[in-house]
Amino acid sequence: MPNNEAKFSVNQPLKTQKLFIGVQIFFRIVAIAASVASSWLMITSKQVIDIGGIVLDARYSYSPEFKFLAFTNIVVGCFSLLSLLFLVLVVRQGSNPNHYFFLFLHDLAMMSLVVGGCAAATTVGFLGKHGNSHTGWMQICDNFGKFCNRAQTSVTISYLNLICLSILTITSASKSRKMEA
Incomplete structure (x- = not known):
């Protein structure tokens, strides 16, 4: 029995290390895919409508908040x-552990960027969907449904990206806390 305990304690750090690396790789790949998908959806979101002979179009580039999210x-x-x-x-x-500290700083910075982009795009998306009667801003999603749906999907995927980056930040911080002075 003591032999099994020694074998288990020796293999446990290696298994934990492999699990950590696997989680890091998985969430980084998901974050990359979510970033690409969200950017592509936002950049390609546009819609042209004709209302009484007046042609109106909606594009992501008309909104600084949507451009900020895409970039x-x-x-x-x-x-x-x-x-x-x-x-x-x-x-x-x-x-x-020093390498993991650099990953932690990187993940924290990337997470902060995505938080800002999501917040800005969510705000303008909410105004587009619901308007604001107090300021006289009308909702546009009744007329530009395709555009609004693509923008909403892009923002939703960005929030998925935010979750992945949050997990990466937490796991990198956990791993880097074992730094030596």
Whole structure:
């Protein structure tokens, strides 16, 4: 029985390390995919309608908030890809808490960018969907349903990206707390 306990305690850190790396790789890939999907949906969202001979169009580029979300997701996707490559290099070199601290800082910065983009796009999306009677802003999603649905899907995917980046931030922080002075 003591032999089994020794074997279990030796393999446990290796299994934990492999699980951590697997979780990191999985969530980084999901974050990259979510960033690409959200950006693509937002950039390609446009709709043209004809109301009584007047042609109106809605595009993401007409809203600074939607542009901010799209470009934020592009930046986060690119930097998440770089962090995935960095993680692969870290795994090959061995576990060093300092490397995980850099991943933590990266994940925290990327999460902060996505929070800002999601907040801005959610605000303007809410106004587009519901309007604001106190200020006289009318809702536009009744007329531009396709545009609003694509923008809403893009924002929803960005929130999925935010969840992935939050998990990455927490796990990186947990791993980096073992830093030596």
